[in-house]
Amino acid sequence: MSENYIYSPSVSNEFRCRVPLAGSRQFFIVDGQVQGGEKFIVPQETGLDFRLGKGETASDLLQFISVRSKERKENLSYRSRFELEESSSARILLCSHTLSSHHFMTDESVSIHLKANADLNMVVMQNEHDNSSHRTDFDVRLDAGAVLKMHLITLHGGEISNRLNIRLEGPAAECELSGLYLADGEQKVTTDVKLSHNVPGCRSSQLFKGVLDGRSLTRFDGLIYVAPDAQKTEAYQANHNLLISEDAKIYTRPHLEIYADDVKCSHGATVGSLNAEELFYMRTRGIALDEAKLLQQLAFAYQVLEKISNGQLRERLYDLTEKRLRGEFSRCSDCSRHCC
Amino acid sequence: MENMLEIKDLHACINGKEILKGINLTVGAGEVHAIMGPNGSGKSTLATVLAGKENYEVTRGEVFFRGKNLLEMSPEERSWAGLFLGFQYPVEIPGVTNVNFMKAAVNEHRRQNQMPELSAAEYLKLMREKMAVVEMDPAFSSRGVNVGFSGGEKKRNEIFQMAMLDPKLAILDETDSGLDVDALRIVANGVNKLKNPDNAIIVITHYQRLLDYIIPDIVHVLYKGRIIKTAGKELAREVETRGYDWLINQ
Ligand SMILES: Nc1ncnc2c1ncn2[C@@H]1O[C@H](COP(=O)(O)OP(=O)(O)O)[C@@H](O)[C@H]1O
Ligand SMILES: [Mg+2]
Numbered sequence: 001m002s003e004n005y006i007y008s009p010s011v012s013n014e015f016r017c018r019v020p021l022a023g024s025r026q027f028f029i030v031d032g033q034v035q036g037g038e039k040f041i042v043p044q045e046t047g048l049d050f051r052l053g054k055g056e057t058a059s060d061l062l063q064f065i066s067v068r069s070k071e072r073k074e075n076l077s078y079r080s081r082f083e084l085e086e087s088s089s090a091r092i093l094l095c096s097h098t099l100s101s102h103h104f105m106t107d108e109s110v111s112i113h114l115k116a117n118a119d120l121n122m123v124v125m126q127n128e129h130d131n132s133s134h135r136t137d138f139d140v141r142l143d144a145g146a147v148l149k150m151h152l153i154t155l156h157g158g159e160i161s162n163r164l165n166i167r168l169e170g171p172a173a174e175c176e177l178s179g180l181y182l183a184d185g186e187q188k189v190t191t192d193v194k195l196s197h198n199v200p201g202c203r204s205s206q207l208f209k210g211v212l213d214g215r216s217l218t219r220f221d222g223l224i225y226v227a228p229d230a231q232k233t234e235a236y237q238a239n240h241n242l243l244i245s246e247d248a249k250i251y252t253r254p255h256l257e258i259y260a261d262d263v264k265c266s267h268g269a270t271v272g273s274l275n276a277e278e279l280f281y282m283r284t285r286g287i288a289l290d291e292a293k294l295l296q297q298l299a300f301a302y303q304v305l306e307k308i309s310n311g312q313l314r315e316r317l318y319d320l321t322e323k324r325l326r327g328e329f330s331r332c333s334d335c336s337r338h339c340c
Numbered sequence: 341m342e343n344m345l346e347i348k349d350l351h352a353c354i355n356g357k358e359i360l361k362g363i364n365l366t367v368g369a370g371e372v373h374a375i376m377g378p379n380g381s382g383k384s385t386l387a388t389v390l391a392g393k394e395n396y397e398v399t400r401g402e403v404f405f406r407g408k409n410l411l412e413m414s415p416e417e418r419s420w421a422g423l424f425l426g427f428q429y430p431v432e433i434p435g436v437t438n439v440n441f442m443k444a445a446v447n448e449h450r451r452q453n454q455m456p457e458l459s460a461a462e463y464l465k466l467m468r469e470k471m472a473v474v475e476m477d478p479a480f481s482s483r484g485v486n487v488g489f490s491g492g493e494k495k496r497n498e499i500f501q502m503a504m505l506d507p508k509l510a511i512l513d514e515t516d517s518g519l520d521v522d523a524l525r526i527v528a529n530g531v532n533k534l535k536n537p538d539n540a541i542i543v544i545t546h547y548q549r550l551l552d553y554i555i556p557d558i559v560h561v562l563y564k565g566r567i568i569k570t571a572g573k574e575l576a577r578e579v580e581t582r583g584y585d586w587l588i589n590q
Pocket of ligand 1: 354355357359377378379380381382383384385386
């Protein structure tokens with residue numbers, strides 16, 4: 001393992017991730033409190049402000065690891081702001097974990113503003129215990145020529161709700177959004193996307209996929225809004241769900257509200273089950289039924305994960321996804337910490 | 341000597357419709373059998389029932405494979421016991437690469453036989469070796485299973501998989517369809533290389549031309565769910581020139 005990573009200086013050993021990604025710089029937020037200050041970030045009472053100056057490039061992968069601990073069991077709400085000035089560029093990983101299985105309630109708001117031609121690649125990874133209830137409101141604004149790639153990976157959690165309000169406010173802004181949610185047992189995952197094309201000439205694409213087992217309950221609500229003069233808009237949205245158990249429930253509602261006429265838009269949703277022909281084919285080669293099912297679920301999930309451009313991170317998430325689908329604790333391998 | 345495969349009075353239905361109406365067939369080790377017959381006779385149904393597809397209902401009869409009751413086994417158990425089906429229409433599995441697919445299959449076979457899993461390097465070596473048997477480009481290994489493969493490439497992939505799993509009995513369902521002359525020769529040569537006195541092959545085909553390369557010991561004609569004629573390899577040639585009508589009318 002490469003040693004090429006940096007800890008936020010004042011983080012005690014207890015909170016250090018034992019298997020950090022090479023080339024990453026880590027920041028810890030424990031119960032909403034940033035542990036120590038750093039370049040780019042200003043800790044707030046709860047949450048943080050992140051700011052990247054005009055033309056600046058953050059060369060490291062910036063990993064914000066937010067954990068809830070038993071030290072504070074009350075409901076918490078915190079807010080973070082990410083501001084990228086003109087033509088700046090960053091890669092950010094937001095992880096949220098619970099360190100124990102208490103009934104944590106977390107209400108979080110994340111606002112992101114990309115000014116003209118700023119470029120942000122953000123991966124959000126949520127991996128919490130069954131009793132956690134975590135709601136996150138993402139409020140995102142893109143100015144002219146800004147590019148956002150965002151991947152929302154919900155591996156585990158009791159009640160996870162993600163609401164994304166994304167506004168494209170300057171011409172030629174681009175947003176590529178993808179998401180994977182895995183739910184089983186009694187878990188609930190809600191995804192609410194409102195993506196607004198408020199000006200002409202912007203592009204957006206969305207791909208959300210879910211693998212749903214047990215008695216889980218999942219909702220996906222996706223709206224693409226195209227304002228009256230937002231001509232030459234391209235906007236695509238797809239939501240695909242794989243139902244593993246008959247008791248899992250999914251409600252999916254993709255919809256469009258289009259007030260311009262020169263646009264290319266599409267949306268679609270599917271709910272399917274495992275493919276019997278594929279399973280039979282795999283079994284005739286000696287792959288046992290459970291393994292064949294797993295391979296199919298992984299293949300389904302991979303179509304989201306493969307969009308993550310950082311190869312290391314993609315492999316790590318693939319590994320965590322596989323463990324998760326195998327019903328193991330989805331910890332990073334080699335780590336003894338119970339991040340989830 | 342124990343028979344490889346023994347099918348006795350096998351009847352099978354799908355969606356309440358009887359397709360196999362009393363099949364009797366015995367295959368010994370070292371033998372090559374050909375099953376011919378017009379479209380819709382039930383050839384693929386027979387192959388699929390033997391491989392263990394669940395939506396076919398066996399209503400009568402029994403099947404023994406190397407002394408074991410085949411019909412009580414799951415598809416994967418049949419594979420572990422040494423049965424292989426080369427599909428008429430191989431299935432595409434997007435998102436599962438050929439290499440991961442076959443690695444999972446080979447290692448599961450090894451676990452079932454109390455053998456250690458192959459290391460990545462050992463697996464790669466074996467894979468390269470077996471791909472060469474069917475002159476398959478190693479680049480195929482990183483692609484999704486059969487995804488975007490041409491008809492001929494899919495059939496080669498079936499024989500590659502057969503080579504990897506080294507089955508005792510391979511049932512090859514129309515492995516020749518969709519192949520041009522060169523590909524046919526490559527695939528047939530591949531099968532011949534895998535043939536040995538301890539294994540057996542059932543070749544299902546419409547055409548004599550495959551049987552010019554893979555020479556059968558015994559040829560059966562299946563029609564409307566029954567084997568209506570069994571003879572030596574000359575029967576294939578006769579069918580090629582005279583068609584099936586003379587047999588059907590007998
Ligand atoms: N799923 C199905 N439901 C009903 N009939 C089927 C089904 N699959 C195959 N059949 C019928 O079974 C018969 C045999 O088909 P098949 O075994 O594919 O023949 P062959 O391989 O000899 O061409 C055909 O009449 C076909 O229409
Ligand atoms: Mg057929």
